[in-house]
Amino acid sequence: xxxxRDVEIKSRADTLNxxxxxxxxxxxxPPPSPEEVMKxxxxxxxxxxxxxxxxxxxxxxxxxxAEALQGFKVLDIGLWRLGHKFASSLLGEAGAxxxxxxxxxxxxxxxxxxxxxxxxxxxxxxxxxKCGLDFISDMVNKHSVxxxxxxxxxxxxxxxxxxxxxxxxxxxxPGYMDKLGIGYRQLKEINPRLVYCWVGLRGSWGPxxxxxxxxxxxxxxxxxxxTNGYIASTGFPQDFLPRGKGGDPTRHGVWLAxxxxxxxxxxxxxxxxxxxxxxxxxxxFLEMTxxxxxxxxxxxDYAWYGxxxxxxxxxxxxxxxxxxxxxxxxxxxxxxxxxxxxxLWYRIGMCIERDYPQFGRLIHExxxxxxxxxxxxxxxxxxxxxxxxxxxxxxxxxxxxxKLMDYEIAAGPILYIDEVCEFPHFKYRPWVNTCETDYGTVxxxxxxxCYQQRTPHRLKWMGRRLGKDNYEILRRWIGVxxxxxxxxxxxxxx
Amino acid sequence: MAELIKSKEELExxxxxxxxxxxxxxxxxxxxxxxxxxxxIRWLSCTMYIFTPHSAAxxxxxxxxxxxxxxxxxxxxxxxxxxxxxxxxxxxHDTRPMTGTGFGFLGANVNELYLSMDYxxxxxxxxxxxxxxxxxxxxxxxxxxxxxxxxxSYRTLQKINPRFIYVWGGGFxxxxxxxxxxxxxxxxxxxxxxxxxxxxxxxxxxATKSTNWVIDWASGTLIAYGVLAAIxxxxxxxxxxxxxxxxxxxxxxxxGYSVPIYGRFGIVRQRWGNWDTQLCAHGIIxxxxxxxPDAQNPQDKFDARYVMVxxxxxxxxxxxxxxTGQKPLFDKYKAHKDRVEALAQVEVYLAxxxxxxxxxRSQVVKAMTDAGILAYPVxxxxxxxxxxxxxxxxxxxxxxxxxxxxxxxxSGYSTGHLSKTPRKVSWIWRPVGADxxxxxxxxxxxxxxxxxxxxxxxxx
Numbered sequence: 001x002x003x004x005r006d007v008e009i010k011s012r013a014d015t016l017n018x019x020x021x022x023x024x025x026x027x028x029x030p031p032p033s034p035e036e037v038m039k040x041x042x043x044x045x046x047x048x049x050x051x052x053x054x055x056x057x058x059x060x061x062x063x064x065x066a067e068a069l070q071g072f073k074v075l076d077i078g079l080w081r082l083g084h085k086f087a088s089s090l091l092g093e094a095g096a097x098x099x100x101x102x103x104x105x106x107x108x109x110x111x112x113x114x115x116x117x118x119x120x121x122x123x124x125x126x127x128x129x130k131c132g133l134d135f136i137s138d139m140v141n142k143h144s145v146x147x148x149x150x151x152x153x154x155x156x157x158x159x160x161x162x163x164x165x166x167x168x169x170x171x172x173x174p175g176y177m178d179k180l181g182i183g184y185r186q187l188k189e190i191n192p193r194l195v196y197c198w199v200g201l202r203g204s205w206g207p208x209x210x211x212x213x214x215x216x217x218x219x220x221x222x223x224x225x226x227t228n229g230y231i232a233s234t235g236f237p238q239d240f241l242p243r244g245k246g247g248d249p250t251r252h253g254v255w256l257a258x259x260x261x262x263x264x265x266x267x268x269x270x271x272x273x274x275x276x277x278x279x280x281x282x283x284x285f286l287e288m289t290x291x292x293x294x295x296x297x298x299x300x301d302y303a304w305y306g307x308x309x310x311x312x313x314x315x316x317x318x319x320x321x322x323x324x325x326x327x328x329x330x331x332x333x334x335x336x337x338x339x340x341x342x343x344l345w346y347r348i349g350m351c352i353e354r355d356y357p358q359f360g361r362l363i364h365e366x367x368x369x370x371x372x373x374x375x376x377x378x379x380x381x382x383x384x385x386x387x388x389x390x391x392x393x394x395x396x397x398x399x400x401x402x403k404l405m406d407y408e409i410a411a412g413p414i415l416y417i418d419e420v421c422e423f424p425h426f427k428y429r430p431w432v433n434t435c436e437t438d439y440g441t442v443x444x445x446x447x448x449x450c451y452q453q454r455t456p457h458r459l460k461w462m463g464r465r466l467g468k469d470n471y472e473i474l475r476r477w478i479g480v481x482x483x484x485x486x487x488x489x490x491x492x493x494x
Numbered sequence: 495m496a497e498l499i500k501s502k503e504e505l506e507x508x509x510x511x512x513x514x515x516x517x518x519x520x521x522x523x524x525x526x527x528x529x530x531x532x533x534x535i536r537w538l539s540c541t542m543y544i545f546t547p548h549s550a551a552x553x554x555x556x557x558x559x560x561x562x563x564x565x566x567x568x569x570x571x572x573x574x575x576x577x578x579x580x581x582x583x584x585x586x587h588d589t590r591p592m593t594g595t596g597f598g599f600l601g602a603n604v605n606e607l608y609l610s611m612d613y614x615x616x617x618x619x620x621x622x623x624x625x626x627x628x629x630x631x632x633x634x635x636x637x638x639x640x641x642x643x644x645x646x647s648y649r650t651l652q653k654i655n656p657r658f659i660y661v662w663g664g665g666f667x668x669x670x671x672x673x674x675x676x677x678x679x680x681x682x683x684x685x686x687x688x689x690x691x692x693x694x695x696x697x698x699x700x701a702t703k704s705t706n707w708v709i710d711w712a713s714g715t716l717i718a719y720g721v722l723a724a725i726x727x728x729x730x731x732x733x734x735x736x737x738x739x740x741x742x743x744x745x746x747x748x749x750g751y752s753v754p755i756y757g758r759f760g761i762v763r764q765r766w767g768n769w770d771t772q773l774c775a776h777g778i779i780x781x782x783x784x785x786x787p788d789a790q791n792p793q794d795k796f797d798a799r800y801v802m803v804x805x806x807x808x809x810x811x812x813x814x815x816x817x818t819g820q821k822p823l824f825d826k827y828k829a830h831k832d833r834v835e836a837l838a839q840v841e842v843y844l845a846x847x848x849x850x851x852x853x854x855r856s857q858v859v860k861a862m863t864d865a866g867i868l869a870y871p872v873x874x875x876x877x878x879x880x881x882x883x884x885x886x887x888x889x890x891x892x893x894x895x896x897x898x899x900x901x902x903x904x905s906g907y908s909t910g911h912l913s914k915t916p917r918k919v920s921w922i923w924r925p926v927g928a929d930x931x932x933x934x935x936x937x938x939x940x941x942x943x944x945x946x947x948x949x950x951x952x953x954x
């Protein structure tokens with residue numbers, strides 16, 4: 001644990017010099033102590049409950065506890081995308097034994113790095129082989145096995161593995177596995193208990209099913225966001241910012257729809273396993289797509305179109321359903337403020353009025369804004385947020401947060417990644433943690449399911465060197481001898 | 495040898511084209527002829543807004559019986575939200591015929607039974623305990639310690655029902671910010687998503703919010719995942735558990751390389767607009783003309799101008815440069831490593847937008863598709879609704895809700911296809927307390943006079 005430093009952060013400028021290599025490694029300052037936290041519990045007379053809660057669900061006790069999915073075996077095969085990878089990461093975090101199968105050349109995702117910068121890839125400690133950070137961080141608790149399933153030998157090995165598997169997660173192109181004779185149709189014959197889940201972008205069937213370019217390039221995110229309405233309604237409208245300079249439909253920064261598909265695939269897989277084990281003894285065939293999984297949670301948008309032909313437009317950092325519920329610029333970044341009920345609405349106003357008395361006259365005394373529902377009308381949002389931002393523009397995030405916290409309002413600054421990692425509460429639990437991987441120490445976000453009384457999910461290791469577990473898994477699952485593995489290696493199958 | 499002899503149907507199934515096989519296996523529209531995966535699971539949903547309700551709705555779509563418990567006569571706060579205050583379905587409750595439930599409530603509470611109960615009232619606590627005894631678990635979202643004060647936390651309930659799975663879902667959980675309130679938007683703001691989404695400052699943009707309450711929904715799904723894993727463990731051991739779930743943590747988990755690159759190199763990931771930090775060309779470009787210049791709706795008229803184009807592999811990029819008249823660009827950036835550099839990306843996309851400046855969106859998509867390059871229009875809600883793809887797959891469909899009639903529904907059926915135990919949507923929601931009699935009398939055995947008394951006192 002590093003020494004405690006006296007760092008006073010009043011604005012973004014004060015944090016910028018904390019990210020230099022001399023000051024790190026993380027964390028720059030130690031997390032709050034349990035004694036300090038106990039004082040927080042005491043404020044609401046919850047010391048006893050707080051202590052009980054920490055005794056039962058604390059992160060640090062996780063490794064002493066059982067794993068919920070212990071005994072389930074999962075095969076994961078796929079390239080390029082995160083959907084199938086995230087699904088099997090989740091299964092691995094909950095204790096299933098997951099084997100990720102890659103072609104002998106490896107998943108191309110291993111080679112991706114921001115802006116092509118090789119210096120931001122990590123080198124394997126033994127071989128020096130480099131790997132991209134997205135791949136390392138989205139391959140949680142998975143064994144790495146290489147196999148060329150396009151060869152008869154490879155197909156035979158895959159079939160034998162699948163005979164022992166409870167789950168196959170397939171992230172290949174539509175019908176690819178079927179064509180090779182190792183898709184659901186064929187595997188269910190040798191393993192009727194198998195739950196087989198294809199995870200793709202828009203579908204393995206239907207007029208807009210997943211496709212490749214003439215040259216074989218895959219479609220990857222954000223194609224899913226683009227074709228399910230998400231991007232069209234995310235971003236700033238041209239009335240806020242000029243088109244082409246910020247006022248455009250906007251994709252999410254990450255391959256969002258893949259994550260959503262991954263988690264829903266994991267849910268459907270566990271439900272199918274429950275049905276198998278509890279009732280039927282049978283496996284089944286599942287399909288999950290990124291575009292549709294994200295569409296499922298795109299609020300009410302399609303129903304609204306069905307209701308009165310509204311096509312949801314972009315509203316930037318605002319929300320068309322709630323007032324106040326938005327973020328707006330302040331002096332050193334953006335400040336998020338939320339509170340819709342009358343109680344919170346007036347509390348926000350009282351806070352702002354302290355510095356800026358006009359707010360009360362312009363907002364609280366406006367008869368139109370007195371009714372909760374009416375406040376969501378577009379012109380009401382424009383007026384409220386214009387006046388709120390007039391207050392925000394004079395102050396930094398830290399000041400705004402302090403002022404709003406005095407009134408117990410759910411508000412918070414937009415934090416940059418370094419600030420996220422250093423946020424005291426996040427460090428205390430911790431929401432980011434370090435793991436000593438084959439690629440050295442890696443800072444990673446912990447899974448939100450790791451705070452549980454009996455079977456917390458957990459990260460044991462991250463991405464691995466290609467084919468690291470060939471010998472072990474092939475021996476343990478299907479009894480292949482090391483010399484046979486070498487032979488297959490010689491043939492280029494492994 | 496009996497198992498080797500296959501029926502004619504099976505033999506045929508092995509021969510038909512793959513796409514047809516999938517269509518037949520999933521058979522959209524025929525969900526009701528198949529069983530439910532989570533039959534027999536009963537879940538209590540003491541929840542509001544989107545996040546915790548969605549954890550229970552996820553189970554309800556898969557066939558669990560979910561009892562939603564709401565504040566008498568008021569209901570879930572989310573019932574009172576609707577986009578621009580436009581869309582409501584009536585009534586909210588039988589005492590409030592002129593108040594409706596807004597579309598904000600949609601999709602987060604499907605298929606559930608609606609119970610109302612004021613659990614502040616000590617007399618109602620025993621009723622609540624009866625429910626706990628006959629249920630598999632519960633999701634609640636109150637401030638930490640609130641249920642404990644009411645003797646309804648896991649500390650108490652595990653003694654009543656050791657098989658009980660108890661979920662607290664909230665913003666922060668134990669720790670210094672334990673009492674901090676939270677919303678979806680706070681998760682987006684606080685945990686990294688906002689700082690990496692939107693146009694870069696130099697492109698003139700701001701931190702951008704997802705159009706939907708993505709962290710609420712996604713966190714709810716992760717709870718459902720945690721619950722199902724716990725149910726598997728309970729099948730072995732007979733023991734329940736407590737899950738403490740903080741939604742603010744979810745976006746950090748979804749942020750890919752952002753945290754590792756900070757931890758190792760001190761690089762703070764920034765927004766990169768409609769382009770991709772790791773692939774090029776792989777971004778959204780603006781075309782000169784709208785596809786529907788005469789449309790009435792401004793979303794069609796002004797905004798049908800964006801194309802997602804992807805040609806990051808060398809041959810694709812070469813072809814892209816060929817058809818857009820940018821051969822020098824290919825010569826300059828032959829290697830992916832070079833063209834994915836930040837300044838190269840600026841050059842590539844600006845050149846593409848310049849080429850597209852006199853074209854409509856569909857002209858651009860057609861030119862690229864004809865050349866074998868991947869491109870799709872950025873589709874708005876109307877286009878997605880009208881797309882035959884989602885229609886055929888049953889993803890978006892009109893449903894006849896038992897109380898509210900025709901609803902264009904996209905939730906549930908879009909959450910993956912299951913060949914043997916598909917998700918189903920019976921109803922979107924019901925009014926506050928609609929199932930009070932069914933549960934208080936039929937399930938828990940209280941006489942109707944008692945139920946009426948509670949109702950009159952507004953305890954239920």
